[in-house]
Structure formats: structure tokens, C-alpha cells
Amino acid sequence: MTEQNTTAAASRQPRVYPPKPEAVYLLGTCLVDSFYPEAGMDAIALLQHAGIEVIFPQSQSCCGQPAYNSGYDEQARAVARTQLQAFAADIPVVVMMGSCAGMVHKEYPKLFAGQPEEAAAIALAARSYEFSEFMVNVLQLEQQLAQAEDQSPLTVALHTSCSARRGMGVAAEHKALVENLPGVQVVEPERVAECCGFGGTFAVKQSDISAAMAADKASAIAATGCQRLVSGDCGCLMNIGGTLDKLQGEKQGPAIPVQHLASLLYTRLNGGDGSQISQKRSQQYNKKSGDKA
Amino acid sequence: MSQKIASDSMHINIEQLQQELNVEQREFNELQQRHFKVRAKMALENEALRKSFRGASDFLMGKRKAVFPDESALSALRDRGEAIRQHSLANLPELLERLEKNLTANGIQVHWAETADEACTIIHDILTANNARTVVKGKSMVTEEIELNHFLEARGIECLESDMGEYLVQLAGETPSHIIMPAIHKNKAQIARLMHARAQTSDGSQVPYTEDVDELIGNARAILRDKFMRADAGISGVNMAVANSGTLCLVENEGNGRMTTTMPKLHIAVTGIEKVVEDFSHVPELLTLLTRSATGQKISTYFNMISGPKKAGELDGPEQVHLVLVDNGRSRIFSHPVLKPTLQCIRCGACMNHCPVYARVGGHAYGSTYPGPIGQVVTPQIAGLEKHGDMLSACSLNGACGEACPVRIPLPELIRELRAEAVSPQFTDAAAVTDATAVQEVMGRGAKRTLGESLIWRGWALTHRFAPLYRIMTTAMTRGRGLFRSKAAAVLLSPWTDSRSTPQPARRSLHELAKARGVADQYQNNTADKRGDNA
Numbered sequence: 001m002t003e004q005n006t007t008a009a010a011s012r013q014p015r016v017y018p019p020k021p022e023a024v025y026l027l028g029t030c031l032v033d034s035f036y037p038e039a040g041m042d043a044i045a046l047l048q049h050a051g052i053e054v055i056f057p058q059s060q061s062c063c064g065q066p067a068y069n070s071g072y073d074e075q076a077r078a079v080a081r082t083q084l085q086a087f088a089a090d091i092p093v094v095v096m097m098g099s100c101a102g103m104v105h106k107e108y109p110k111l112f113a114g115q116p117e118e119a120a121a122i123a124l125a126a127r128s129y130e131f132s133e134f135m136v137n138v139l140q141l142e143q144q145l146a147q148a149e150d151q152s153p154l155t156v157a158l159h160t161s162c163s164a165r166r167g168m169g170v171a172a173e174h175k176a177l178v179e180n181l182p183g184v185q186v187v188e189p190e191r192v193a194e195c196c197g198f199g200g201t202f203a204v205k206q207s208d209i210s211a212a213m214a215a216d217k218a219s220a221i222a223a224t225g226c227q228r229l230v231s232g233d234c235g236c237l238m239n240i241g242g243t244l245d246k247l248q249g250e251k252q253g254p255a256i257p258v259q260h261l262a263s264l265l266y267t268r269l270n271g272g273d274g275s276q277i278s279q280k281r282s283q284q285y286n287k288k289s290g291d292k293a
Numbered sequence: 294m295s296q297k298i299a300s301d302s303m304h305i306n307i308e309q310l311q312q313e314l315n316v317e318q319r320e321f322n323e324l325q326q327r328h329f330k331v332r333a334k335m336a337l338e339n340e341a342l343r344k345s346f347r348g349a350s351d352f353l354m355g356k357r358k359a360v361f362p363d364e365s366a367l368s369a370l371r372d373r374g375e376a377i378r379q380h381s382l383a384n385l386p387e388l389l390e391r392l393e394k395n396l397t398a399n400g401i402q403v404h405w406a407e408t409a410d411e412a413c414t415i416i417h418d419i420l421t422a423n424n425a426r427t428v429v430k431g432k433s434m435v436t437e438e439i440e441l442n443h444f445l446e447a448r449g450i451e452c453l454e455s456d457m458g459e460y461l462v463q464l465a466g467e468t469p470s471h472i473i474m475p476a477i478h479k480n481k482a483q484i485a486r487l488m489h490a491r492a493q494t495s496d497g498s499q500v501p502y503t504e505d506v507d508e509l510i511g512n513a514r515a516i517l518r519d520k521f522m523r524a525d526a527g528i529s530g531v532n533m534a535v536a537n538s539g540t541l542c543l544v545e546n547e548g549n550g551r552m553t554t555t556m557p558k559l560h561i562a563v564t565g566i567e568k569v570v571e572d573f574s575h576v577p578e579l580l581t582l583l584t585r586s587a588t589g590q591k592i593s594t595y596f597n598m599i600s601g602p603k604k605a606g607e608l609d610g611p612e613q614v615h616l617v618l619v620d621n622g623r624s625r626i627f628s629h630p631v632l633k634p635t636l637q638c639i640r641c642g643a644c645m646n647h648c649p650v651y652a653r654v655g656g657h658a659y660g661s662t663y664p665g666p667i668g669q670v671v672t673p674q675i676a677g678l679e680k681h682g683d684m685l686s687a688c689s690l691n692g693a694c695g696e697a698c699p700v701r702i703p704l705p706e707l708i709r710e711l712r713a714e715a716v717s718p719q720f721t722d723a724a725a726v727t728d729a730t731a732v733q734e735v736m737g738r739g740a741k742r743t744l745g746e747s748l749i750w751r752g753w754a755l756t757h758r759f760a761p762l763y764r765i766m767t768t769a770m771t772r773g774r775g776l777f778r779s780k781a782a783a784v785l786l787s788p789w790t791d792s793r794s795t796p797q798p799a800r801r802s803l804h805e806l807a808k809a810r811g812v813a814d815q816y817q818n819n820t821a822d823k824r825g826d827n828a
């Protein structure tokens with residue numbers, strides 16, 4: 001028996017990481033862009049703090065995943081092509097969400113197979129990293145958290161998205177970053193690896209099934225008694241957070257705030273008000289940027 | 294209802310119970326004709342059903358996990374399983390020929406069926422040629438796929454399912470809801486009602502009402518034992534057909550498979566053409582992957598290796614053994630460059646056990662013989678996207694199925710590919726007649742393409758392709774964030790906001806914040822000179 005699925009086998013080889021680069025691109029993702037921009041700013045600050053120059057191409061938009069997952073390859077390619085141009089220089093790309101990282105790292109080579117941009121797509125895929133993956137494997141940030149400014153006790157439920165866990169295989173990296181924060185206790189909800197029901201257009205096309213999945217996930221997270229829900233994917237945050245709001249609203253209890261991993265790291269390291277999360281943090285940034293403008 | 298029966302079993306009104314079951318069966322049939330979404334919604338609202346499936350999924354996932362304690366050993370074994378199955382497919386035409394040659398040499402008669410109808414006709418012909426009026430069936434998903442029972446019963450041949458789960462499903466007039474555990478959707482009380490109302494012992498009497506599992510199985514066994522003794526023919530599936538030795542392997546737990554294939558004078562095995570493996574040395578690894586992935590067993594209770602009819606001087610075994618090799622769309626799958634791994638499947642059911650959607654809607658929601666992730670991949674390919682394309686959206690692409698699959702079928706990728714096929718423009722007639730393209734087209738390609746949806750994606754592509762347009766859009770969204778709480782938005786967003794709070798865009802986008810903070814927009818490679826080597 002000679003045939004082996006060599007491409008599949010090769011894609012299961014552990015990834016080799018470069019030394020700390022002088023500059024990186026930040027691929028913000030469209031969800032972070034409009035809904036969780038503070039997470040992007042916190043990631044930029046963390047990278048800059050590590051002595052890395054951050055480039056944020058203003059011409060970036062979306063990785064193309066929504067169309068791709070719906071089967072509209074041509075439209076996905078058109079949008080992905082814009083990203084190939086925006087992130088053209090040969091420096092690493094840090095991607096703010098697991099699912100978009102998976103799209104660029106795993107799907108771009110397939111999407112552009114046989115197209116003029118194939119080589120560029122393969123190259124971009126090879127130098128793209130999910131946020132926690134880069135922070136741990138390139139910067140070893142998890143080993144530098146002991147001096148965090150804010151060490152107050154905080155119970156965190158960590159939701160690793162399916163694309164981060166299975167697509168990119170970075171569940172351990174997510175965990176390492178949160179667990180090594182002094183004062184932070186990580187609690188694990190029941191069926192921790194199960195999908196929260198987001199799935200992009202799935203949430204709209206099969207809204208009943210999606211809502212049932214989200215309700216189970218939200219109850220499991222609420223049952224942990226955590227003070228905050230953290231994830232590296234904003235689709236999950238929006239889905240679970242939104243469901244928690246509804247569930248908690250009905251029970252008249254306090255909603256559990258949600259936060260992107262980058263914001264948790266930034267606020268703990270730099271001692272910002274630990275409750276400055278989501279919308280509140282974006283308002284803070286908005287004020288600052290407003291002052292400058 | 295069932296509570297009452299349980300506590301008051303002496304006074305069950307059998308006629309009333311039978312009527313109730315008739316109504317349930319009618320409702321089941323009606324529901325199977327409706328849209329996927331309707332079935333899914335009904336299932337979501339059925340608490341007993343959800344409990345059954347959630348419980349079964351958790352139980353089976355736990356069993357599988359316990360029997361694969363070593364991650365790296367599992368990974369290596371899955372590599373082997375994948376390689377063995379890919380090897381079979383890479384050599385499929387030649388292996389099938391070899392299989393036929395060696396089966397024939399062993400005295401097993403081989404038949405080829407291109408369609409479901411052809412397969413049914415071949416089986417019917419064999420049965421009538423042998424004057425067979427009663428058939429016992431071992432568990433076989435292919436015979437479900439080709440709807441053999443219907444076909445034979447319409448022609449006056451009695452078919453009795455002998456696998457406990459299949460037997461119950463047949464009694465209820467339903468279809469299997471799981472490929473390994475066909476009656477997993479029924480709880481004990483439902484099974485008790487069913488057996489009491491519809492099962493008949495050989496002397497024509499009702500079986501007594503009981504919810505005791507051992508008694509229930511005992512009652513079914515007594516009925517089936519009697520049928521085995523009298524059946525004219527046995528029809529079974531095949532888990533692996535070994536080309537080099539001409540052997541049919543059959544995996545089972547109840548002994549009914551062995552009875553089906555040895556007691557009647559005539560044995561007809563039915564299988565899809567993809568089930569061939571080259572050599573016996575491939576069997577142990579596939580077998581262990583199959584039983585561990587399916588039920589968490591290190592090995593099944595029975596493993597049958599059928600290598601021919603009864604020989605002169607032998608006391609047991611059928612006088613004739615036939616194998617019907619069914620194509621039914623498989624050649625088409627075989628020729629598709631991306632979808633071909635569909636045929637690697639060994640039908641273990643792990644993908645459905647691990648699927649969070651299946652766990653919530655159950656097997657019948659899919660409205661197809663094969664439910665869950667493998668069903669979403671197989672069914673549209675063999676029965677067409679037109680009829681079965683809707684189930685493709687019932688997947689969040691979370692990857693749990695692909696992670697569980699013992700032969701590493703990239704199920705999420707295949708589901709995505711089929712979504713693309715479903716909305717792709719049909720090939721032009723000119724393209725269809727030119728060689729290979731015609732074969733590779735999935736049946737019903739483009740069937741789910743709607744003008745509205747393709748316009749939405751075109752508009753989306755336009756706004757996300759051109760940076761200035763995209764920025765105008767995000768600016769409008771952030772500035773108009775209040776509108777997300779408006780009445781118009783409430784209608785538009787209702788699939789989302791019915792169960793979630795309304796999302797609100799930030800006041801400023803990351804693009805704006807980054808710009809305001811002076812984050813560089815372009816990479817100036819001013820370090821190249823310093824390094825000097827950055828050619």
C-alpha cells in the first residue's frame with residue numbers, strides 16, 4: 001500500500017514558528033472592526049509593548065469567510081484578493097479571531113488553487129497566525145505574566161471557539177495565556193468543547209437550532225459562577241453574550257460581561273479597570289481618539 | 294400517558310393504544326414530507342426526544358473516549374484507517390474485479406446494480422427464482438437506502454427486520470434515526486407500548502405489556518427466533534468485502550447477523566461498491582476503529598466472515614450466497630475531485646454522535662436514510678441537491694464530526710463543498726457533454742441558487758472588496774449604531790435577537806481608532822538596508 005494522503009498528513013505536522021519579528025500586520029477582522037475595536041487596540045498595544053512595530057492596513061476588510069462558508073466561492077475570492085493585496089509584505093500577520101485565522105491559514109490556499117494568486121495565497125497562509133498562537137509560540141507571553149499590574153481575584157470562563165480549537169489547534173495557547181495571569185481562576189463549563197451555535201450564517205439560516213445550542217452553552221457558562229466570559233472569537237462572544245443577556249434579563253440577575261482574550265491580557269497587565277470591558281472600553285478609546293481628532 | 298400505562302398495565306385498552314400508534318405513525322409520515330426546518334423545529338420542541346438524543350450522544354461520546362485513552366495512538370490508528378480506505382478507493386475498479394473473481398471462486402454469486410431500483414429487482418428475482426416468500430433481514434443501511442422492504446412487500450414478500458432496533462422501527466412504521474442505533478429516538482415506555490400493541494407471537498397473541506428491558510428483548514427474541522427457523526431467505530449488509538480472499542465481513546452484536554446469514558437456505562448480501570478492502574491484513578485496523586468509534590467496544594460480540602455457501606458434508610450454512618454490489622450514485626461521487634472521500638466512510642456513526650446539531654434535532658429531522666454529518670454529505674449526492682440540499686445549512690462547521698471520524702473524512706469541508714455545488718450556476722449544456730465535467734457534477738447542482746441570495750452576496754462582495762466602500766459602510770454602521778435598536782432593525786435582526794440581546798456597533802471602528810492612534814498603514818521596509826540580506 002503506497003498511497004498516503006500526504007497533504008493531509010503534512011497539515012497535521014506541528015507548525016514551526018519564527019523568532020520574534022520586527023514588524024507584524026494586524027488583521028483585525030470585520031467583527032472586531034465594528035463591534036469589538038477595543039480588542040484590536042489592546043492587541044496592538046500588547047504587540048507594541050513587546051517591541052514589535054504593528055502595521056494596520058487601512059485597506060483590509062473581511063477575510064471572506066461568510067461567503068466562503070455559504071458556498072459563494074467567487075465572491076469570497078474577490079474579497080480575499082483585497083486582503084492578499086493589503087497584507088502583501090513578507091511579515092507575519094496576527095489575526096484577531098480563530099475563525100478568520102483558519103480561513104486565511106487553511107482555506108486561502110484551497111480558495112486560490114489554480115488561480116493567478118495561488119502563490120501569494122500560500123505565502124500569506126504560511127505567515128498568518130491566530131492571536132494566542134502568536135502570543136505564546138512567538139512571544140512566549142504566557143511566561144511574562146507574573147508581573148501583571150492587576151492581580152485581583154477574577155473567575156473567568158474561557159470559551160475556545162471551534163475554529164481555534166479544531167481548525168487552528170490553539171486551545172492550549174488560549175488556556176496558557178489565561179491560566180498564567182495571576183489572580184485569574186479559570187473555570188470550565190460543562191461540554192466545554194461543544195460549539196456555541198454561532199457558525200456565521202448558520203445562526204441566521206438555522207436560527208432555531210442555533211438558539212438552542214446557544215442557550216445550552218450560555219446556561220453551562222452561567223452555571224460556573226464565572227465573573228467574566230473570555231474568548232478569542234467575537235462571533236462566539238456576541239452569540240453567547242447576547243444569549244446570556246437574555247437569560248439573565250429574564251432572571252433579573254447581573255449579565256456576565258464578555259471580553260476578547262487580548263483585552264483581558266491588556267487590562268490585567270496594565271492595570272486598567274478590570275471592569276472596562278466591551279462597550280465601555282471602546283468608549284474609552286473613542287474618547288481618546290476623539291481628543292486627538 | 295405512558296406513566297398511566299406503566300402503573301396500570303392490566304387495564305390497557307389495546308384498541309385505544311393501537312389507534313394512538315396509528316395516529317403517531319401517520320403524523321410521522323406527514324412530517325417526513327415537510328421541510329427540514331419544520332422537522333427540526335418540531336424536534337427541538339419535543340423534550341422527550343431531545344433528552345433521548347442528548348443522553349445517547351453523551352453516553353456514546355463517553356464510551357468512545359474511554360476506549361481511546363491515548364491520543365497519539367488514536368491519531369496513528371486514524372492515519373492507518375484513512376490510508377487503508379484511500380488505498381481501496383484509489384484502486385476501486387481493479388479491486389472490485391478481483392473481489393468478483395474471488396467471490397465467484399468461493400461459490401458466491403455476484404450481481405451488479407447501478408440504481409436502487411435495479412438492486413431491488415435483482416434481489417426480488419433471486420427470491421422468486423428460489424420460491425422465497427419470507428425474508429429475515431440483518432441490519433443493513435444499504436437496504437434502507439434502496440428501500441428494499443417496500444419493494445418486496447409490495448410484491449408479496451414478507452420482510453422481517455431482526456436487529457432489535459430495526460425491528461422496533463419496522464414495528465412503528467418509521468425509519469431509523471441513527472445508522473448504528475436505529476431506535477435511539479424511542480424511550481423505554483414508548484418501546485413497551487409499541488411491543489404490546491403491535492408485536493405478535495407465533496401463535497398470533499399479543500405480547501404482555503412490560504417496561505423491563507430484559508423482558509422486552511426476551512419477547513422480541515422469541516418472536517424472531519421463530520421467524521429465523523422458518524424464513525426462506527436471509528438478507529444482510531456487509532461491513533468489509535475482502536478482495537484478495539473473496540470474504541464478506543459482517544460486524545454485529547446481537548447474533549441476528551449470524552442467524553440471518555446461516556439459518557435460511559438462501560443468503561443475499563447487499564453492499565455499496567465502496568466497501569471493498571484489498572487484503573485481510575487491512576481488516577483488523579478497520580474493525581477496531583469501527584467498533585471503538587461506534588459503540589466504544591474493543592470488539593463487537595460477533596464478527597462474521599462469510600466465505601461461501603455450505604460445502605458438501607457441512608451441516609450448517611446456506612445453500613446459496615449472493616452478493617449484490619450497489620452503485621446508486623457512488624460512481625458519481627468517486628469521480629468528484631473534492632467529494633470523493635465521502636466513500637471512505639465505514640458507517641460507524643461517530644460523526645452523528647459528536648454532532649451538536651444532531652444531538653438537538655435527532656435523526657428523523659434530516660429526512661434521509663443517513664442522518665447527521667455523513668448523511669448531509671451522502672444523501673444530497675445520491676438523491677440530489679434539489680430534494681436534500683436544505684439540510685446542508687444545518688451545520689455550524691464546528692468540526693466535531695471531522696475530529697471524530699475514524700477514517701479522517703473531512704466532513705465539514707465536504708459540507709461546504711456541497712453548499713458551493715448547491716448554489717453554483719449549472720454547467721452549460723455544452724460543458725455537460727464534454728467528457729469528465731458531466732460526471733463530476735453533483736446531481737441537482739445549482740438547485741438552491743436563488744436570485745435574492747446571490748444578490749446579497751454580490752452586494753457583500755462589492756462593499757468588502759473596495760476599501761473606501763467598506764469604510765463608508767463601517768462608518769455608517771458605527772454612526773448609525775442607534776438604529777440597531779430601531780423597529781426596522783428589530784424585524785431584520787429577529788432571527789438573531791429573538792433569543793439574544795441586540796448587538797451594537799462600537800462608536801468608532803478599529804480602522805478609525807488605529808488611524809487616530811497613528812498606527813502605520815503600510816509596511817516601510819526601512820530595515821532592509823540595515824540587514825542588507827533582505828533580497
Ligand code: SF4
Binds near residue numbers: 637704
Ligand atoms: S463519516 Fe466517518 S464518523 Fe461518520 S459514519 Fe462514516 S466513518 Fe463514521
